[in-house]
């Protein structure tokens with residue numbers, strides 16, 4: 125059952141996904157069943173600071189299959205982010221945090237159109253839950269993941285595992301690959317995703333969902349408009365106090 129406000133939850137597993145990203149696997153402290161959520165939704169989290177006061181409230185997208193009996197959030201440690209630093213550095217297995225029930229309107233809509241999921245950096249998290257939902261249903265999916273290099277390549281095996289579905293295509297973009305990344309061919313495309321590549325590789329009749337840094341989102345939005353994609357097919361969410369990306 126969903127609840128109002130915050131409720132205590134326990135981190136029962138913590139996984140370091142890459143240099144900066146940690147995943148937290150969460151269950152309710154009182155053992156109650158977690159409400160289901162729609163792919164793309166997030167929970168808000170607050171955490172007790174060492175001085176006993178509560179941190180600010182932050183929203184983190186759920187990043188794992190919605191029909192598991194736990195929630196997973198995956199958090200990038202931001203040097204300036206007090207809450208993400210507190211969580212990544214000091215919250216460990218067995219610790220209690222406070223969470224809301226899942227919320228959010230950036231969710232996967234029912235459709236038979238090809239589904240194009242584009243994640244920039246930690247913005248891949250809502251794309252993962254959307255892919256978990258759509259892949260087994262046979263919908264044609266193109267999952268595109270842009271990261272600087274192998275130091276930031278979270279969820280590598282997890283994303284690779286989607287290849288078991290014939291209907292899923294994966295493109296990994298490294299914008300600043302190391303020499304070893306080039307030598308070991310760890311990516312499909314080098315450099316920032318751009319309009320030429322999108323025009324050649326993405327269907328105009330698809331449903332597009334994307335999330336990532338503000339400039340990344342603005343570029344993708346305008347490329348899609350230039351390609352002639354209908355605004356109804358363009359879905360995105362900007363976290364934080366960003367500017368309007370359509371301008």
Ligand SMILES: NC(=O)C1=CN([C@@H]2O[C@H](COP(=O)(O)OP(=O)(O)OC[C@H]3O[C@@H](n4cnc5c(N)ncnc54)[C@H](OP(=O)(O)O)[C@@H]3O)[C@@H](O)[C@H]2O)C=CC1
Nearest residue numbers: 244245246247270271272299316336337339340343361363
């Ligand atoms: N539901 C939501 O809305 C969520 C939103 N987020 C947001 O996602 C963002 C992710 O940030 P972070 O992980 O630091 O991302 P990074 O700074 O690591 O960037 C991710 C990728 O985007 C590329 N990129 C940046 N600008 C452009 C552009 N104009 N055109 C094409 N590619 C571009 C980067 O290339 P390059 O290396 O060249 O810079 C890089 O490959 C955060 O701002 C976070 O708030 C995160 C989770 C959920």
